[in-house]
Amino acid sequence: METLNSHDNTASATSERDSIISEIIDAEWEMFTAVNNVGGPAACQSQDDTFRIMRTAQFATWSLDTLMSYHRDVLEARVQGRNLMTEKYARMMAVTHPDEYAKMESLLPAISQKTFDLVDAICAQHEIWDRQVSEEFPRLRGRGRTRNDDAQLGANPTASTYMAGELLTYSLPTLESLMSDVENAMNHGKNLVRDQLEATVKQYGWPDLETAEAHQ
Numbered sequence: 001m002e003t004l005n006s007h008d009n010t011a012s013a014t015s016e017r018d019s020i021i022s023e024i025i026d027a028e029w030e031m032f033t034a035v036n037n038v039g040g041p042a043a044c045q046s047q048d049d050t051f052r053i054m055r056t057a058q059f060a061t062w063s064l065d066t067l068m069s070y071h072r073d074v075l076e077a078r079v080q081g082r083n084l085m086t087e088k089y090a091r092m093m094a095v096t097h098p099d100e101y102a103k104m105e106s107l108l109p110a111i112s113q114k115t116f117d118l119v120d121a122i123c124a125q126h127e128i129w130d131r132q133v134s135e136e137f138p139r140l141r142g143r144g145r146t147r148n149d150d151a152q153l154g155a156n157p158t159a160s161t162y163m164a165g166e167l168l169t170y171s172l173p174t175l176e177s178l179m180s181d182v183e184n185a186m187n188h189g190k191n192l193v194r195d196q197l198e199a200t201v202k203q204y205g206w207p208d209l210e211t212a213e214a215h216q
Contacts, residue, residue: 020067021059025052027074031085057199061192063184066177073171082109084169092165096157111168118175119167123160125182129193130159137209139216140197 029051059067077084090108093101127148134141141147145159167175185192198209206212 017064017067020064020071021056024059024067024071024074025055027078028055028085031077031083034083035085035089053200053203057196057203060199061181061185061195063177063181066174066181069174069177070170073169073174076171087169088165090165091168092157092161095161095164112172115168115172115175118172118179119164122167122175122179122182123164125186126163126193127160129191132191133193133197136194137197137213140201140209140213143216144197 029048032051062070074084087108090101090104093104130141130147134147145162146156148158148160167178170178182192194209201209201212204212206215
């Protein structure tokens with residue numbers, strides 16, 4: 001009987017990850033372009049390449065277990081007729097437009113306290129990592145969404161607001177798996193925000209963060 005060597009196992013795992021990520025992004029893009037934006041379609045809803053780069057970079061920091069769990073979330077949402085992207089932006093309104101959110105909250109899926117607790121914990125750690133990245137790569141980070149520390153009244157939604165809005169659309173199993181990824185990264189001295197930024201710049205052709213930062 002033939003057995004797979006370590007190289008074959010690695011290649012198989014990479015292929016599985018790539019396939020899952022591709023299917024997730026295809027479904028997300030379908031949802032994203034279907035979001036009804038006030039004033040008509042937003043410019044970003046026609047930027048397929050940018051969307052895929054950003055989402056691929058985010059998923060590059062996730063474990064296979066988390067990817068598989070979120071993949072199930074997306075497929076189930078599609079069957080149920082839910083648009084997770086619409087729900088994400090609706091959840092963000094709890095921060096950006098609380099009065100309007102209060103009127104529509106009952107129309108959204110109910111969320112458990114455990115879900116809120118996990119979302120708060122994940123966002124809190126990402127804010128710590130984000131602050132570290134801002135100090136190490138200020139030019140690159142300055143091109144991203146506003147950090148909570150830099151937010152001003154009336155400014156655009158912060159990175160944390162975007163993240164919380166998205167996480168609140170995840171199932172509890174997916175959040176628990178993602179929390180495990182975060183804890184694993186912390187235990188090994190890793191910074192997932194840094195890893196995501198590095199995955200992003202590499203897709204734009206830079207060899208590493210240091211080179212990309214120097215050219216900003």
